[in-house]
Amino acid sequence: MQKTLSFIRSNQDRYLDELKQFLAIPSVSTNPENKPDIQRCASWVATQMQTIGLENINIMPTGGHPAVYGEWLKAPGKPTLLIYGHYDVQPVDPLNLWTSPPFEATIRNGNLFARGSADDKGQVHIHFKALEAWMKTMGSLPINVKMIIEGEEEIGSEHLEPFLKANKKLLKSDLVLISDTSMFARGVPSVCYGLRGLAYMQIDLMGPNRDLHSGSFGGSVHNPIQALTEIISQLHDDKGRITIPGFYDSVRKLSKKERDAYAKLPWSDKTYSKDLGVRELYGEKGFSTLERLWARPTLECNGIWGGFTGEGAKTVLPAKASAKISMRLVPDQKSGDIAKMFEKHIKKIAPKTVQVTVRNLHGGEAAITPIDHPGVQAAVSALEKGFGKKPLYQREGGSIPIVVQFKKILGLDTVLLGFGLPDENAHAPDEFLNLDNYFGGIRTAAHYYNELPGFLKRK
Ligand code: BES
Ligand code: ZN
Numbered sequence: 001m002q003k004t005l006s007f008i009r010s011n012q013d014r015y016l017d018e019l020k021q022f023l024a025i026p027s028v029s030t031n032p033e034n035k036p037d038i039q040r041c042a043s044w045v046a047t048q049m050q051t052i053g054l055e056n057i058n059i060m061p062t063g064g065h066p067a068v069y070g071e072w073l074k075a076p077g078k079p080t081l082l083i084y085g086h087y088d089v090q091p092v093d094p095l096n097l098w099t100s101p102p103f104e105a106t107i108r109n110g111n112l113f114a115r116g117s118a119d120d121k122g123q124v125h126i127h128f129k130a131l132e133a134w135m136k137t138m139g140s141l142p143i144n145v146k147m148i149i150e151g152e153e154e155i156g157s158e159h160l161e162p163f164l165k166a167n168k169k170l171l172k173s174d175l176v177l178i179s180d181t182s183m184f185a186r187g188v189p190s191v192c193y194g195l196r197g198l199a200y201m202q203i204d205l206m207g208p209n210r211d212l213h214s215g216s217f218g219g220s221v222h223n224p225i226q227a228l229t230e231i232i233s234q235l236h237d238d239k240g241r242i243t244i245p246g247f248y249d250s251v252r253k254l255s256k257k258e259r260d261a262y263a264k265l266p267w268s269d270k271t272y273s274k275d276l277g278v279r280e281l282y283g284e285k286g287f288s289t290l291e292r293l294w295a296r297p298t299l300e301c302n303g304i305w306g307g308f309t310g311e312g313a314k315t316v317l318p319a320k321a322s323a324k325i326s327m328r329l330v331p332d333q334k335s336g337d338i339a340k341m342f343e344k345h346i347k348k349i350a351p352k353t354v355q356v357t358v359r360n361l362h363g364g365e366a367a368i369t370p371i372d373h374p375g376v377q378a379a380v381s382a383l384e385k386g387f388g389k390k391p392l393y394q395r396e397g398g399s400i401p402i403v404v405q406f407k408k409i410l411g412l413d414t415v416l417l418g419f420g421l422p423d424e425n426a427h428a429p430d431e432f433l434n435l436d437n438y439f440g441g442i443r444t445a446a447h448y449y450n451e452l453p454g455f456l457k458r459k
Helices: 002-010 012-023 032-052 121-138 160-166 224-233 256-263 269-276 289-295 335-349 374-387 402-410 435-457
Strands: 055-060 067-072 080-086 106-108 111-113 144-150 175-178 190-195 197-206 298-306 320-329 355-364 392-395 414-416 432-434
Touching: 002 012, 002 121, 002 435, 012 032, 012 111, 012 121, 012 435, 032 055, 032 067, 032 121, 080 121, 080 402, 111 435, 121 144, 121 435, 160 402, 175 402, 175 435, 190 374, 190 414, 197 224, 197 335, 224 298, 224 320, 256 289, 289 392, 320 335, 335 355, 374 414, 374 435, 402 414, 432 435
Parallel strands: 080 144, 080 175, 175 414, 190 392
Antiparallel strands: 055 067, 067 144, 106 111, 111 432, 197 320, 197 355, 298 320
């Protein structure tokens, strides 16, 4: 282990050069123009797997962007760890708000800025380098490893579910490990044991059959933008609760134990609101901020459009208005059921003056891993060794829809060992990965592979 750790220490500059190459590929999964870059990125991942000594490497087609597979299975009698991550990234707009170009990784103040640096290329690279360090110094790994790095996580992993079903044997393992979440705070390592689910919807409203002069027609027909905002404004009550009938019916209650544990975490609403530049926080009454973020469902309008939005003024009563609305879900809400409730409710409250269509764009279920799971306990031990500090337990508000599918299709629990930070600007301009977390992450991952067999044996 000492040899492996000193190898990690002496190769830091090379790691950064390599990671910069990975980050230079604009693998934006939602953008059809970036399809060649997605292919190039999948090849980069495959070459990397080859270089670090994985075997049976395969760029595997899915119904969409390819998933890259690699394995090393020469530790008989030892557990098999399935490491999942994603090489696709979110779009970079608005480009003018980036301090340095999003695909030219740049270091400032100990942070590496680039799209995908934290979410998730940097965290995937952490595992490449930890595996490589073992292979280069010991000639072997302390466990069996399978890796699946996909290209559609940021667009809902639609094709990965059938992929898991079709490749059950190939992916057979003892446990899944994902590094695609954040630590609690700078210098505060944590193990994440829960993620929220998601139901992502679009509402389209049609008013008159064409755009109208707002002077000649205003006062005679319902403006679809007005109708849409009237609908959206009814979706929360004055206590910040969502008004869709049945929405909370299957929400799992927070236990007293969890509430007490959250209350003890080093958190300040004041620091949080100051950092975000808001005078006051908002949310469901009766729950603390961490409870609302991690264990309560929410509904957000992600975008709204219609009518004239150009420079200057145009007097128009538009024919159409639309909105994208997503709901973050918690155990035991079902994404499909919630989508149906949403559609029914919107249709019920939509005024007769407009025609409404509701579409379900994508979704996924919330996930919880019990904290006494030996794989989680191995993560606690590895983080303590990698960062020199005992980690906290936390949940997160984001979603990784495939986690629940790993359980359903492959019967596997997932350990979430994340090295991002809550203020890393994921999905936004100036995304960054903190370099202490990156190198600490490589050390932690190297320890994790080593610790896992002992912990699983104690099961
Ligand atoms: N890395 C995130 C998931 C995440 C975000 C975990 C924040 C913990 C905290 C992942 O890449 C992501 O952004 N997922 C999407 C899923 C969606 C597209 C189905 C999300 O949460 O919006
Ligand atoms: Zn991610």
